[in-house]
Amino acid sequence: MIELPGSTLFGAANLPYCVFSVPRDPRRRVGVAIGDHVLDVVPLAESGGATELVSLLATPTLNPLLAAGRRTWTELRERLVEWVHGPADALRPHLLAADDVRLHLPVEVGDYVDFYSSEHHARNVGRIFRPGSEPLSPNWKHLPIGYHGRTGTIVVSGTDIVRPKGQRRGEGGPEFGPSTRLDIEAEVGFVVGTSTRVGESVAVGEFAEHVFGMFLLNDWSARDIQSWESTPLGPFLGKSFATSVSPWVVPLDALEAARVAPPPRDPPLLPYLCDVDERGLDLELEVALNGHVVSRPPFATMYWTAAQQLAHLTVNGASLRPGDVFASGTVSGPEKDQRGSLLELSWGGSEPITLADESTRTFLEDGDEVAITGTAPGTAGTRIGLGEVRGRILPSR
Amino acid sequence: MIELPGSTLFGAANLPYCVFSVPRDPRRRVGVAIGDHVLDVVPLAESGGATELVSLLATPTLNPLLAAGRRTWTELRERLVEWVHGPADALRPHLLAADDVRLHLPVEVGDYVDFYSSEHHARNVGRIFRPGSEPLSPNWKHLPIGYHGRTGTIVVSGTDIVRPKGQRRGEGGPEFGPSTRLDIEAEVGFVVGTSTRVGESVAVGEFAEHVFGMFLLNDWSARDIQSWESTPLGPFLGKSFATSVSPWVVPLDALEAARVAPPPRDPPLLPYLCDVDERGLDLELEVALNGHVVSRPPFATMYWTAAQQLAHLTVNGASLRPGDVFASGTVSGPEKDQRGSLLELSWGGSEPITLADESTRTFLEDGDEVAITGTAPGTAGTRIGLGEVRGRILPSR
Numbered sequence: 001m002i003e004l005p006g007s008t009l010f011g012a013a014n015l016p017y018c019v020f021s022v023p024r025d026p027r028r029r030v031g032v033a034i035g036d037h038v039l040d041v042v043p044l045a046e047s048g049g050a051t052e053l054v055s056l057l058a059t060p061t062l063n064p065l066l067a068a069g070r071r072t073w074t075e076l077r078e079r080l081v082e083w084v085h086g087p088a089d090a091l092r093p094h095l096l097a098a099d100d101v102r103l104h105l106p107v108e109v110g111d112y113v114d115f116y117s118s119e120h121h122a123r124n125v126g127r128i129f130r131p132g133s134e135p136l137s138p139n140w141k142h143l144p145i146g147y148h149g150r151t152g153t154i155v156v157s158g159t160d161i162v163r164p165k166g167q168r169r170g171e172g173g174p175e176f177g178p179s180t181r182l183d184i185e186a187e188v189g190f191v192v193g194t195s196t197r198v199g200e201s202v203a204v205g206e207f208a209e210h211v212f213g214m215f216l217l218n219d220w221s222a223r224d225i226q227s228w229e230s231t232p233l234g235p236f237l238g239k240s241f242a243t244s245v246s247p248w249v250v251p252l253d254a255l256e257a258a259r260v261a262p263p264p265r266d267p268p269l270l271p272y273l274c275d276v277d278e279r280g281l282d283l284e285l286e287v288a289l290n291g292h293v294v295s296r297p298p299f300a301t302m303y304w305t306a307a308q309q310l311a312h313l314t315v316n317g318a319s320l321r322p323g324d325v326f327a328s329g330t331v332s333g334p335e336k337d338q339r340g341s342l343l344e345l346s347w348g349g350s351e352p353i354t355l356a357d358e359s360t361r362t363f364l365e366d367g368d369e370v371a372i373t374g375t376a377p378g379t380a381g382t383r384i385g386l387g388e389v390r391g392r393i394l395p396s397r
Numbered sequence: 398m399i400e401l402p403g404s405t406l407f408g409a410a411n412l413p414y415c416v417f418s419v420p421r422d423p424r425r426r427v428g429v430a431i432g433d434h435v436l437d438v439v440p441l442a443e444s445g446g447a448t449e450l451v452s453l454l455a456t457p458t459l460n461p462l463l464a465a466g467r468r469t470w471t472e473l474r475e476r477l478v479e480w481v482h483g484p485a486d487a488l489r490p491h492l493l494a495a496d497d498v499r500l501h502l503p504v505e506v507g508d509y510v511d512f513y514s515s516e517h518h519a520r521n522v523g524r525i526f527r528p529g530s531e532p533l534s535p536n537w538k539h540l541p542i543g544y545h546g547r548t549g550t551i552v553v554s555g556t557d558i559v560r561p562k563g564q565r566r567g568e569g570g571p572e573f574g575p576s577t578r579l580d581i582e583a584e585v586g587f588v589v590g591t592s593t594r595v596g597e598s599v600a601v602g603e604f605a606e607h608v609f610g611m612f613l614l615n616d617w618s619a620r621d622i623q624s625w626e627s628t629p630l631g632p633f634l635g636k637s638f639a640t641s642v643s644p645w646v647v648p649l650d651a652l653e654a655a656r657v658a659p660p661p662r663d664p665p666l667l668p669y670l671c672d673v674d675e676r677g678l679d680l681e682l683e684v685a686l687n688g689h690v691v692s693r694p695p696f697a698t699m700y701w702t703a704a705q706q707l708a709h710l711t712v713n714g715a716s717l718r719p720g721d722v723f724a725s726g727t728v729s730g731p732e733k734d735q736r737g738s739l740l741e742l743s744w745g746g747s748e749p750i751t752l753a754d755e756s757t758r759t760f761l762e763d764g765d766e767v768a769i770t771g772t773a774p775g776t777a778g779t780r781i782g783l784g785e786v787r788g789r790i791l792p793s794r
Contacts, residue, residue, distance in 0.1 A: 111547050231535075
């Protein structure tokens with residue numbers, strides 16, 4: 001087996017997928033992270049006698065692999081584990097230094113749904129926007145609230161984010177200009193593999209048959225635009241300008257050791273939302289602003305699990321396509337330094353946070369760079385990395 | 398020129414596009430309506446020396462044509478007009494009886510945005526749901542309110558609609574079951590052609606450079622699900638189970654004679670939303686339930702035009718892709734028999750409407766069939782048809 005640094009978060013217990021290209025060959029294809037390298041799996045599959053997998057890997061998105069289904073996902077992972085544990089000499093020609101590859105948007109996204117499943121986040125937002133009244137809406141504990149977002153503006157980590165312009169409340173009526181309350185939302189996105197037909201629903205227990213894996217996601221939000229436009233039909237331009245995702249899709253198989261029981265639910269749920277197994281995930285996120293860690297949101301505290309989100313999303317018979325993405329909503333824990341948005345960290349802009357260079361922030365300034373990373377328990381006492389979603393703010397055009 | 402019935406709504410002034418196949422040749426390709434026939438344009442382009450157009454027409458969606466842009470759209474339309482006015486003998490071999498072709502979803506939809514742009518509709522909904530309070534939200538007259546819908550459940554006219562199941566308010570807490578308030582929304586959808594890059598905006602006056610045409614759209618809505626789930630992030634499962642569209646995309650070029658000034662706007666608008674030309678459209682819609690006309694919504698009464706909707710949709714820098722669709726929201730006029738939803742026609746279920754067979758309806762029953770059609774002024778005193786979007790309700794599964 002090839003040697004890996006003992007501290008690597010990208011050992012054989014992880015093996016997340018990406019889509020990459022190299023300068024000398026711009027054809028996009030599927031790769032796998034191992035240590036500090038990207039494994040070029042197509043030639044390995046070709047020479048390793050896995051020709052049936054080549055058509056799923058020599059493609060510019062993960063979608064063919066997503067569509068292939070759970071049996072193929074398991075089979076491919078078994079092959080990868082074999083190859084990684086096999087002779088280093090066979091692997092070495094196909095290991096590319098991370099700096100030499102370009103990582104692309106891994107998935108062609110069909111529909112994108114964003115949920116609102118952290119009770120801490122929802123309560124914080126309620127308190128900030130409607131002080132003195134009940135922070136959670138009456139439906140919040142009965143169903144995972146969500147809405148559809150824009151798929152055409154989902155971009156891969158590293159893409160610069162242009163500060164959006166738009167309408168916001170002003171003293172003498174609405175004003176127009178670059179957003180003055182540009183924010184992040186640290187989230188986890190789930191990538192749908194197997195499709196369903198219209199009229200079909202996915203039960204909570206069928207989650208792993210339909211979901212391939214997860215990636216980190218930053219749901220950039222212009223709070224001034226959002227708060228003016230959202231009544232009565234929800235967020236629109238305050239969100240639609242950009243959503244960034246990590247290039248690394250971590251397969252569910254790598255997250256078995258991270259499964260935990262979700263928090264207790266009270267009041268009791270309607271049967272279609274009842275858990276049948278532990279689908280909480282002990283993911284530890286980290287949000288850095290200009291290199292300074294401002295928050296460590298714990299995903300295990302989420303009220304609604306991804307399995308419940310998917311069951312809800314399909315209970316009306318809405319069909320799924322390979323490449324559909326649904327995200328958790330902002331991940332915020334109970335502590336102040338566990339909040340996944342600047343809205344919460346600065347309490348609506350009233351409590352600026354201080355960065356390493358002694359500068360303060362309420363919302364994002366031009367030139368700011370945000371990076372969300374994460375780790376989780378892997379098998380056999382290992383720890384695995386969840387990739388990174390990074391983006392820098394450019395001034396409005 | 399081939400002879401057409403004098404009363405046809407599909408003469409040379411119309412020429413809407415579809416995607417069709419025939420039983421003996423399942424390959425989908427672009428067609429054009431003429432009289433009662435579908436013109437198979439691919440062989441006509443091949444033999445008519447328009448080989449540069451063939452690759453845009455011999456494809457299973459309109460997307461390549463949409464991406465080609467305004468100049469190509471105009472060029473193709475000029476060719477079609479030439480062919481239709483040319484010798485009947487040349488055309489006749491390529492005319493297929495409408496009954497012999499199968500019509501498909503004409504567009505591969507990228508993102509789908511649904512607006513809420515009829516003042517009459519928004520006021521009616523406000524009065525029904527919040528009696529005694531101001532029916533319009535404070536932002537309504539300052540921006541066209543909209544939200545993203547689900548693209549994976551957009552289906553072509555004629556597709557049966559399975560009654561969705563979901564959560565709704567109950568006496569002792571939420572209940573689950575088939576929707577008991579299944580409704581329609583008669584709308585007009587606009588089909589985006591030319592793409593834009595992230596960070597770019599489309600000014601009101603650039604509308605025709607980016608929009609190819611329109612089709613009729615039925616935004617099926619489960620009112621009980623919708624009203625329980627929509628706070629605070631807007632409609633989700635109450636809408637995502639199905640959206641039906643007409644197979645016929647009417648090009649903007651066919652609607653020049655239908656252009657009218659929109660209603661006066663008060664208060665004045667921010668500059669990016671100000672009209673530069675008349676982009677209201679004098680479309681007359683008709684909603685039939687089981688063959689009985691229940692409403693005739695006038696599109697000319699819409700407060701916000703499609704050009705304003707597109708300018709708003711992109712003002713934050715959100716990019717467009719060919720095949721993006723944005724819809725008007727329910728079209729309702731000032732009169733009772735001009736309302737585009739059963740919610741309004743039955744005033745929240747309190748005033749049942751009577752059909753031709755003396756049966757009454759508040760919301761849709763299993764087996765009900767809804768058809769939305771429409772007409773508009775065409776050039777030279779003609780009248781053109783806007784196609785049809787039809788769907789029948791099947792019982793919940």
